[in-house]
Structures are given as structure tokens and as C-alpha cells.
Amino acid sequence: MKPSIPKGTRDFLPSQVAKRNFIFETIKSVFSKYGYVPIETPSMENLTTLTGKYGDEGDKLLFKVLNNGDYLSKADQQALEDKNSSALTKSIAKKGMRYDLTVPFARFVTMHRNDLAFPFKRYQIQPVWRGDRPQKGRYQEFYQCDADVVGSDSLMYEAELVKIYDDVFSLLNIDVNILVNNRKVLFGIAEAVGVADKFIDMTVAIDKLDKIGEEGVVKELGQRDINNDQSQRILELLKIDNLTALSEAFQDCPEGLKGIEELRKFHSYLDQTETYNNITFDISLARGLSYYTGCIFEVKASNVEMGSIGGGGRYANLTESFGLKDVSGVGISFGAARIFDVMEELQLFPKKITQSIKALFIAFDEETHNYAFKQLSILRSKGIAADLYPSPSKLKKQMKYANDINVPYVILIGTDEMSSGALTLKEMETGEQRTLSLDQIAQLLV
RNA sequence: GUGGUUGUAGCUCAGCUGGUUAGAGCGCUGGAUUGUGGUUCCAGAGGUCGCCGGUUCGAAACCGGUCUUCCACCCCA
Numbered sequence: 001m002k003p004s005i006p007k008g009t010r011d012f013l014p015s016q017v018a019k020r021n022f023i024f025e026t027i028k029s030v031f032s033k034y035g036y037v038p039i040e041t042p043s044m045e046n047l048t049t050l051t052g053k054y055g056d057e058g059d060k061l062l063f064k065v066l067n068n069g070d071y072l073s074k075a076d077q078q079a080l081e082d083k084n085s086s087a088l089t090k091s092i093a094k095k096g097m098r099y100d101l102t103v104p105f106a107r108f109v110t111m112h113r114n115d116l117a118f119p120f121k122r123y124q125i126q127p128v129w130r131g132d133r134p135q136k137g138r139y140q141e142f143y144q145c146d147a148d149v150v151g152s153d154s155l156m157y158e159a160e161l162v163k164i165y166d167d168v169f170s171l172l173n174i175d176v177n178i179l180v181n182n183r184k185v186l187f188g189i190a191e192a193v194g195v196a197d198k199f200i201d202m203t204v205a206i207d208k209l210d211k212i213g214e215e216g217v218v219k220e221l222g223q224r225d226i227n228n229d230q231s232q233r234i235l236e237l238l239k240i241d242n243l244t245a246l247s248e249a250f251q252d253c254p255e256g257l258k259g260i261e262e263l264r265k266f267h268s269y270l271d272q273t274e275t276y277n278n279i280t281f282d283i284s285l286a287r288g289l290s291y292y293t294g295c296i297f298e299v300k301a302s303n304v305e306m307g308s309i310g311g312g313g314r315y316a317n318l319t320e321s322f323g324l325k326d327v328s329g330v331g332i333s334f335g336a337a338r339i340f341d342v343m344e345e346l347q348l349f350p351k352k353i354t355q356s357i358k359a360l361f362i363a364f365d366e367e368t369h370n371y372a373f374k375q376l377s378i379l380r381s382k383g384i385a386a387d388l389y390p391s392p393s394k395l396k397k398q399m400k401y402a403n404d405i406n407v408p409y410v411i412l413i414g415t416d417e418m419s420s421g422a423l424t425l426k427e428m429e430t431g432e433q434r435t436l437s438l439d440q441i442a443q444l445l446v
Numbered sequence: 447g448u449g450g451u452u453g454u455a456g457c458u459c460a461g462c463u464g465g466u467u468a469g470a471g472c473g474c475u476g477g478a479u480u481g482u483g484g485u486u487c488c489a490g491a492g493g494u495c496g497c498c499g500g501u502u503c504g505a506a507a508c509c510g511g512u513c514u515u516c517c518a519c520c521c522c523a
Binding site: 002004007055057058060061100128130132133134135136137138139142143144204287288307308309310311333334335336337338339362364394395396397398399400401402403404410412414416424426428429431433 | 520
């Protein structure tokens, strides 16, 4: 049979894993610096944990895990007969693959609340699964790197998380624009024009402003039962790009004013420090996931066409559905696969990260091969990553291998080198050769 | 989930309105070069033309189905 992998999934070659780890290590180092600690949760969660958290669209994209055993005999016979898939699903699948890291984290916090010190700051780097139709930069299995803090509603954390974005992307050399908005501001708009009951519909439409333009948004709003007059007023409010003017428009919208107040406070923290990247207030930023309640973030790469490479926000009530009230959380997520694609496109990966060893020994015959193995062991015992070509093959073949694995140095050992102890060290990039003792080589490579 | 698109050597792709033994570049293997890779030259290996079925004397090409890729929508990292 012909081997294949499921749609939207990928294998990773050694060089790709090396690059991905470079991204992960960079992100981890920043998370740690800010005091976040790592946790892990299972790939599968109970469907009761996951359903209803991501909106109707999200529920459709959840991967369900078929029950083990004789699941058909326990299935909902009526649903089976009616060919009602969604009703049947409940009776034959009680587990699902995690869709993001935030909801499982809320479940985790609720279950382990007595073991955690609040505010609790955690990071988590694990794959998630979505039954979405694949496209470029969009997979059914992909890694997310999340940092969240729960147990405090201080806007200091919003500022801190934006600083983390700023640090990570400047370390990775990606120029980004960090967009910020507040859900309460959006609610204020809905309130101000009298469509508070259609809040979600409104956010979905205005989120597309930069994509489909004003006309498109009006059309979209119309399809969602928001009349032309209301739509025009929404567009006018969206043109306001400073908080002072916005607060005047929100005279009678306490929720909207609160959103403005939060943004001000957030900025007052951020203003105490310098940032490398642009941080922009974007009133049309909405974000799809319905659990956000306060500040929301999205990160876009400046120099390349790609969907967002990070997103996050404040969720005041996420643990409530698990029975834990008044625990506010805020978090951010990095889309590792897309960051990978952006860095590949802009050629931002350092060449060094695909180097696995510092030096490769090359021997000319059986006797020197044995001797080289001894020298190799000595070098390794000094903590230097090194290897020996497994047989004294033709030099050309061994050198080609050295070239293929991108090793910076080769150490040539023939009869002369073995008898004198003076080894030939060749630097691959320049081709320059030197005669040195193993000790000298070790010192050079440390 | 809706509409479209793609699939030919390890990779990137040619292959005309259906007609002999399906090609190129790169890569790979060997040689030119018995102590030197990344350059050059020569030779060679490698293909159930995504898969299943249909039309036809004859299918890589036409038709249907299916899987996959990418694109738009939906949504999102």
C-alpha cells in the first residue's frame, strides 16, 4: 500500500524540527523570563469540556473521538434512524481532541485550584486540532504556544503580555504590528446604536472591515438584521481612532466607557517602557472566539502576507462554566506553524541551527578508523558534539557527507596524523587546514 | 460545511485536438580524481502518469467517483 498521512497534517524533517525548536526555545526563554511556568494537558478532553466554548462554528470544527468497544449498540437508535449526525455524535463520542490551549487550561485551573498559587502564570506548548479545510498556513494539526495568567484582573498583565509579544518577535527578527482593542468598546458601539442584542453578529461583520471595506460591512450587517441607519452609525464610530473622542460618543454607554478606561490603564503601564514593534489601537479588531470579554490582541507580520501569527485577550468568565467563579484570566497565543512559514519566507532562520555536531572525524583505513574512534570518544567526553564517519571510505564520499550535514569542521586522520598525534583540522567554510593536537582542537571547539 | 483548483522521477515542472519504448532541469549513484566537499565534464539508476471505475481499436490526456493540494467563502493560528 501507498503510505499517506491525513489531510492537513505534516511530517517534520530534522531541519524543520531544528527550526521549529528554535522558535519554541525563543518563546520559552521569554515566557520564563516573565515568570511563567510550563504545564501540559491531555490531547483529548471530554467533549463536555470543549463544546459550547468556541461558538457554533467552533463546535463544528471539533474532532470527536469515537468511543471504544461496541459503540453502535449504545448509540442513540432514534438519531441513527433519522440520520441525525449531530444528535448521534453525543451518543457515540464522549471525547474530543483539544481545539486550543485556553479552554483546557480553564478546566485545569478549576480542577487544581487548591494546588495553585494565584495569580497563576503558566505557559503551554502543545499541538491542537481543528477540522478546518486546509490552506496555506492553515492545518488540522498545529502547535500553539500559550501564556496565560489567571486569578487577577490587573491590566498590568495585558501590558506584560504585549511586552512578551514584542520581545519574542524582536528576538525572532520579525517586524510585527500588534493590534489592540477591547471587547467592551465594541459592546459600547453596539449599545450606542441600539444593537446590543446582536453584539456577536456585529463583531463578526466589523472584523472584516479591512478585508471587505465599508460597503461590504454594511451588506454583511444587513444580512444580520442590522438596518442601514444603524450600520452607518457603526461605521462612523469605527472611524474614531482616539480614546477621547470615543468616550464622548459613549456618554450613555457605561460598558463602552469601561472599555476605554481599561485601554487607558493598559497604555499607562505600557508607556513606562520602550517597545520595538508598533502597538496599534484598532477599533475594528474583534476576534472570533466568543469567550473574550476585555482587551483583545492580534499580531500581524509587517512584511509578508499571512493570517495573524498570534492572538489573545482577557476572558473574565471562562472558569465559570466549570464551577469556579470570579477568576479572571488573560492570555496570548503564538501560532508556531505560521511563524515558521513567515521566517522561512523572509529567510530569518540562522544557518547555525541546522548544525548538529561541531566536528566530523574522517579516517583513511581500518587502523586509523580505530584510532579516530578513540579520539572521538575523548572529544565527546569533553562535551563536544562530534561524530566519526562509520567506515574509512573514499575521502570524496566522506567529505560529501560532511558537507551535506553542514558540519563546520572535519578532522582528518591518516597514518601520519596517527603516528605524530598532530591531527588535520579543516574548516569547511573556508577550506583552511591546520595541524593541531586533539587538546588544541578541543579548546578551539568548546 | 459551500464553490473552485491541483496531482506526471526524490524535488520543480514539460508532455499539442487521445496514437509507438513518457521527457527536461536540479538532486541521487558511479567515474574523470588511490589524502579532500561545495565548481566542471562524462556515464548510469530511478515513473502502478494520485487511486478506483468508465468511454475507446488505443487514455498521462476524455468522462464519473474518490483521496490530496492550493484558492475564495465560513472561520481562524
